[in-house]
Amino acid sequence: MKLNYIAKSYDQDKKLKDILKKRLYISTELLKKLKYSNCIFVNNKEEFVNYLVKENDTVTVDLEKYLNIKDTPKFEDKFILKDAPLDILYEDEYLLIVNKPENMPSHPSTDNYDNTLSNIVAAYLKKQGINNIHIVTRLDKNTTGICIFAKNEYIQELFVRRKEKLNLKKEYIAIVNGIVKENHGIIEKNIARIDNTIILRHTVNDNTGDYAKTEYNVLARNEEKNYTVVNVLLHTGRTHQIRVHMIDLGHILLGDTLYAEHYGIRDIDKLISRQALHAHSISFNHPITDEFIQIQADIPNDMKNLI
Numbered sequence: 001m002k003l004n005y006i007a008k009s010y011d012q013d014k015k016l017k018d019i020l021k022k023r024l025y026i027s028t029e030l031l032k033k034l035k036y037s038n039c040i041f042v043n044n045k046e047e048f049v050n051y052l053v054k055e056n057d058t059v060t061v062d063l064e065k066y067l068n069i070k071d072t073p074k075f076e077d078k079f080i081l082k083d084a085p086l087d088i089l090y091e092d093e094y095l096l097i098v099n100k101p102e103n104m105p106s107h108p109s110t111d112n113y114d115n116t117l118s119n120i121v122a123a124y125l126k127k128q129g130i131n132n133i134h135i136v137t138r139l140d141k142n143t144t145g146i147c148i149f150a151k152n153e154y155i156q157e158l159f160v161r162r163k164e165k166l167n168l169k170k171e172y173i174a175i176v177n178g179i180v181k182e183n184h185g186i187i188e189k190n191i192a193r194i195d196n197t198i199i200l201r202h203t204v205n206d207n208t209g210d211y212a213k214t215e216y217n218v219l220a221r222n223e224e225k226n227y228t229v230v231n232v233l234l235h236t237g238r239t240h241q242i243r244v245h246m247i248d249l250g251h252i253l254l255g256d257t258l259y260a261e262h263y264g265i266r267d268i269d270k271l272i273s274r275q276a277l278h279a280h281s282i283s284f285n286h287p288i289t290d291e292f293i294q295i296q297a298d299i300p301n302d303m304k305n306l307i
Contacts, residue, residue, distance in 0.1 A: 001093070001152065003061040007053045016042065017049035019059055025161040026061070030153055039066045063154055067131070079108065079133065081126060082119035089146065089295050094288050095136075096121065096149045099297040102274050106138035106147060121149050137170065137282070140240070142255075145172070145279025145297045158287035168284040172232040173219075173299055174242055175276035175306055176251035177268065180218050180228040187214045187245040191238045200262055201240045203248040212238045214245040220307065225271065227254055229307050231280075242277060253277055254306070272302050 005023050020026045026034070034040055035049055041060040042051060053059065087099035100106065100117050107118040122133050134156035136148035150156035159166060192209030194200040203209075213235035220229040228251070232242050243253055252259055252268060256275040260268035283294040299307065 001063045005059045007057040009055050013052045016051040037066045079122045080114040081123035083123045084120045094155050100147045102144050105141045142274035143277045144300050146282045166284045170234045171281040173278045173280045175254045178251045183218045201244045212236045
């Protein structure tokens, strides 16, 4: 994969490194790697990053050369490859989008090093000659649904550095205890870690924590069994955002024993054995082609039965 950019009049006498950052959205960290890998060219000639660009110069970054350099980190440096089936929802030369099952972490950790979605994706991509892995969106262990993997470091960075342009939207189906009264609502509260815990979060009423915004629409109410099905649109992406904002609303995800135990709620897992949350739909403008992409993942049976 090669990136090309033809310098405009307003690029005249700008440093090459500034063009790479501002026009091609290359991060400082990746730029450093490309510089030492001799992968940056102007008019087919290798150039230093302090080169002063002229109008109509053709700037080229040879990502393929960088990815094939022998000392570039490989899967085997970080992952145990696991050959197992993948539910692939979308794939091209830049992206792999899969449907994550329940009871599977997105990536390895100290207590689960080899049985994760990333281990399976790593084995799959290895067969394509791709030697590293880059998660764009990840899910909690017991949340099901859509996960995006970039096939190289640059594509992953575009989702961060061109966030507004890509217009990434993530929608979830959640089932919460109790009856949600309003058909539609927006929760806009900062989220912070609960003191003396590693993972639990809560909403805060001051300026601490991270800004978070969640929008929801009620899809169905089950008065007899006392739960509500909601569609949730994330405007931000904070750890446990949906779980925490639903609690702030006065409801907790069915099956969410982690937070139920903290708040003293009993029998939350009577109807489903894991938190009832599914990353159902995702849409974005493709980072390379600008094509509008919209993907849906079927609702798993345990949640479908409740719905």
